[in-house]
Amino acid sequence: MVERSSVLDASPELDAVFRSLGDPTRRSMLRMLADGERSVGELAQPFAMSFAGASKHVKVLEDAGLVRRTIRGRIHSCNLVPARLAEADKWFDFYSRFWSKRLDDLEDALRNESTDTTERETK
């Protein structure tokens, strides 16, 4: 009795991705990685923070699946992995009708949602 249009939005992956993005240091690191491969050292360099501190941020990004690490000798080279980022971006699609200029998007959204939500019991 909860399955239709289920309001539940449980997704440990999405949790991890959004929590990762909730830190400015990590968002900055992603920007760097958007320009291409970077070592942990290069990622750490811009920040007024210990190397180990920055390294932990990299690990958070890695654990969230946003970054892949390739160990080559003593340097750990990091790459952006776009898939999870794309998933997070897709999460917003449901809400885009609230700011999208296109009116048929709104129409579609309303047509899809109005089935049981608009006429739900007011208790």
Added chain:
Amino acid sequence: MVERSSVLDASPELDAVFRSLGDPTRRSMLRMLADGERSVGELAQPFAMSFAGASKHVKVLEDAGLVRRTIRGRIHSCNLVPARLAEADKWFDFYSRFWSKRLDDLEDALRNESTDTTERETK
């Protein structure tokens, strides 16, 4: 010497929004609010959690600017405020070239970024 294409991504607002979205309870509450105004009680009802616990989640959403509260008598009515959500969605635009199907998007992105990033000093 850091201003051009600055890798820094500091934004307390974005921090708060993404951290808010990093919790499944709060994402679910936003889904409910997408269907229209809801009281704190209505928002709390689906969750196996104390009323006060759910109430704190609502406050987090409010503090992040994702929700506006209107007090009418004893009931606190909540509405979705899309602006911050739209800003968060826009954050992904920079990265959309990594998963976008349209090749000219990629071209544009490369043209705009290649100026000083591709030929940056290799140290």
Added chain:
DNA sequence: GGTTTACTCAACCAAATGGTTGAGGTTTCG
């Protein structure tokens, strides 16, 4: 007026987060 309803606030708690330092472990370089 008194009770129920809707909600917040404060205190508390455990766990997670964001940071530090210090001690390693490998590579690479001279």
Added chain:
DNA sequence: CGAAACCTCAACCATTTGGTTGAGTAAACC
């Protein structure tokens, strides 16, 4: 080989987070 460079790990610390319970306030109802 020895030293420096690159990076992780463990321990520690303070703060935040996500949850609880209990008390308290304000509005609505009988």
